[in-house]
Amino acid sequence: MADIEVLDRNDPLAPLRALFELPQGKVYLDGNSLGPLPTAARSRVEAVVQQQWGRDLIASWNSHDWIGLPVATGEKIAPLLGAAPGQVVCCDSISVNLFKLLATALQLRPGRPVILSQQDNFPTDLYMTQGMAALLGEKRCVARAVPADALMDAMDDQVAVLMLTQVNFRDGSLHDIEAITRAAHERGILVLWDLAHSAGVLPLELDSWQVDMAVGCGYKFLNGGPGAPAFIYLAARHQDRVSQPLCGWLGHAEPFAFEPGYRPAQGVASFLSGTPGIIGMAALNAALDVFDGVDMKQLRAKSLALTELFMTGVRAEPACADCVVLTPEEDRRRGSQVSLAHPQAWGIARALIEAGVVVDFRAPDVVRFGFAPLYNSYRDVAEAVAQLARILAADEHLQPRFSARTRVT
């Protein structure tokens, strides 16, 4: 790893790091869980609280266009997804948005009750499907989850929608959206992609891949702040044929007409429900400015270089011999994180955090290293490998202070 300095010096994305307020003396490798604070988001929140809420008060719904913020923020996300305008809106959480879209999918495929997913999908995706099935009853909705390698066989004529997460939260493996979408469509099945670990770090082409619907997260690689609102993508071709059940007043054609009967807004705006949290959404909206002029292919190239450098480094360190790299080696199969399995994963994660390398633990035995090409440097990778090797060589992860497993996110 002698050429680290050269890699950083030649990194065309290196200047973007200055747009974030990263804590001193830390290597932050958990942007796949919570992106760091962009300076633009800090300033925007201050303006929204002090000037807009504090001084302009209720008038801000119009004068600062709070009312337009969900659509405006959706349109800022759209280019990162390869989506033409009019198909993305920012609102609610991934969980709630999944419910809206799953109901829509069942509506588009009458007579097909199955929502098909992957057993190790992120749990909330599975839970929301289970909630839908419990509400509608088994004649109208069946939640089916199978291992990843059984997905193709499970795509039968009972399946309305295939709901998958592109990047697996645990092992960082990556689905081929285009190929799977095509296979699903050949069987008359709609696709609903969860882009939680994709948006903002992978080049996406939802329109040209003919994706039907998608959700994604505002607080991971979009750096929108803790619990930032999520987003919905619904392809234009479906928009006039569906309604969604969480039809609150913000999704009404004329919210301020206060009519007793619901009339959906045109297009994807009908997927809005209640009043949006303005402060949090404004933070996300400002955070998205970081992507201005960023080439997603360049971002992806750096992401792959970072994760590859890390995997190579780990494999080269004798002290890391007991770490099993769970993440696929093939570029086209890997998201923007590397997951290591180790019997003492908990202790390793705690020791790394104490040493200033912020990673996270996922039960039962995984340490996740998230690499964010917007702000992580090659030096960050080298430091992570060095600290990991040092900890393992010194058996630091076995120290009693790391043995008690307390709650960790």
Place this chain on the structure above:
Amino acid sequence: MADIEVLDRNDPLAPLRALFELPQGKVYLDGNSLGPLPTAARSRVEAVVQQQWGRDLIASWNSHDWIGLPVATGEKIAPLLGAAPGQVVCCDSISVNLFKLLATALQLRPGRPVILSQQDNFPTDLYMTQGMAALLGEKRCVARAVPADALMDAMDDQVAVLMLTQVNFRDGSLHDIEAITRAAHERGILVLWDLAHSAGVLPLELDSWQVDMAVGCGYKFLNGGPGAPAFIYLAARHQDRVSQPLCGWLGHAEPFAFEPGYRPAQGVASFLSGTPGIIGMAALNAALDVFDGVDMKQLRAKSLALTELFMTGVRAEPACADCVVLTPEEDRRRGSQVSLAHPQAWGIARALIEAGVVVDFRAPDVVRFGFAPLYNSYRDVAEAVAQLARILAADEHLQPRFSARTRVT
């Protein structure tokens, strides 16, 4: 109105005004739409963004107990509702929370498909019911809305739940929760109260009134900021007998076990869905500190005095002769706003705002004056009456610049 100064001088709640950052030179009478900025909320947001998100990053989920914020904030709201601990949680929007509770109500009353409400309820309440009915089909769910005076007759044995808003958003009239709840229960009907215009300004006794479920708003009289999250109340006696359909990972018994199957958390925490917006919820949490040591009965007494003073003032002004007071005169029938109907309501609202008296307009012909006893003074009332009379006497509301009706919230 000669004794205004005396009223303010003798007002035991007057010092609370200093806890808010109200704009200079304005009389803010729209706290029933958006409460003003409490200094505590401004400071908390700054700390959450800069220290918690910016510096401590992902560790804040534990070290600053972000993960506990929805329950902790619910418990801070509970005393304002007359609710013992363990029954209130802060999450999502009123719209989304209504959906969760309506599904729960239908589950508790099998064979009764009707959700009964009032025709002029706040539209999102009606819309969410319509969405539920469309999703479940008419055998399982029927949305029925009748005029207020037809409610009693409509409570038949097909009704599962009566969903009402305590204070009508348009005319400010107030329902008697205790009496209506008793009448509903006598017919085997559950009650779901929307406390959007009640929480933080009316003394509530949900437990002793035997209310089954309730929702409420964080951004009106709780002053939690634009689009602040809402809350859910579910009486303890129902909690072990129900499940809710929007069962996301935050409502799981062990979110960080990442199990493939949903197991609900104990109690009302199972009504959480996805990851909460932390910045917005933290603002609301801090805003609730304003209520520390405040006697809700004292707050109610001042609220009634403010609205009565306003109505008396309007009636005494010859220039206001064409204003029809829609809000009931009887104390026990009046919330914390006064609504005036006038054919030129739009122009009057715009002229008042230009004169520094911030009110709002509701179609087709209503001007709403919201009075918040935490920060409004008797002088605010006098100023509102004086400006209203001046505008009407001078026909200022008829000026061309107020004639075009542009969008207003």
